[in-house]
Amino acid sequence: MEKVQKYSQRPRLDMPELLNRVDNDRELVHDLLAIFKEEFPPQLQALHDAVASEDMTQTRVVSHTLKGMLSNLSITGAAKAAGKLEQLAHDGTKASLQEAFTAFELQVQGLLPEMETHMAEVRR
Numbered sequence: 109m110e111k112v113q114k115y116s117q118r119p120r121l122d123m124p125e126l127l128n129r130v131d132n133d134r135e136l137v138h139d140l141l142a143i144f145k146e147e148f149p150p151q152l153q154a155l156h157d158a159v160a161s162e163d164m165t166q167t168r169v170v171s172h173t174l175k176g177m178l179s180n181l182s183i184t185g186a187a188k189a190a191g192k193l194e195q196l197a198h199d200g201t202k203a204s205l206q207e208a209f210t211a212f213e214l215q216v217q218g219l220l221p222e223m224e225t226h227m228a229e230v231r232r
Contacts, residue, residue, distance in 0.1 A: 120219055121226060122182040129182065134230040141223045141230075144181060151177070152216065155193070159209045167205065168197035171212075186215035 123137075130136045151174055158166035171193035178187035189212040196205050 120183050120185060120215065120222060122184065123226060123229075125182040137230045138227050140181060141227045144177060145220055145223050145227075148174075148177065148216075148220065155209070155212075159193075159205055162202050162205065164197045164200055164202070168194055171197060183219070186212065186219070189215045 126137055126140075127134070130140075151170060155167065155170045155174060157163075158170055171190045175187050175190035175194060178184075178190060189208070193205070193208050193212055196208055
């Protein structure tokens with residue numbers, strides 16, 4: 109349990125990198141984070157459902173989408189975990205799928221509250 113708490117307290121979004129990507133356009137960052145906050149929960153649920161039903165095609169598609177969303181926002185750890193899920197689904201490796209999904213969940217745990225904090229910061 110201690111590992112999860114320590115892990116979830118680490119910032120996941122590399123704000124300096126994200127700001128650099130958008131030429132320090134703080135309003136754009138705010139808008140991107142707002143879009144992410146809206147689109148991420150249904151995508152996460154879709155991934156959960158796909159993994160639970162061992163639907164490898166859907167797991168591959170949704171994890172690829174999440175990988176792109178996360179990469180674009182400089183959330184590299186979670187993007188890498190989504191990429192692993194995508195690869196496992198592509199390879200048809202059902203045996204490791206649940207473990208990889210659990211690792212992904214750890215990466216994104218607390219991500220939405222972190223987005224709120226960053227959104228408030230870029231508005232200042």
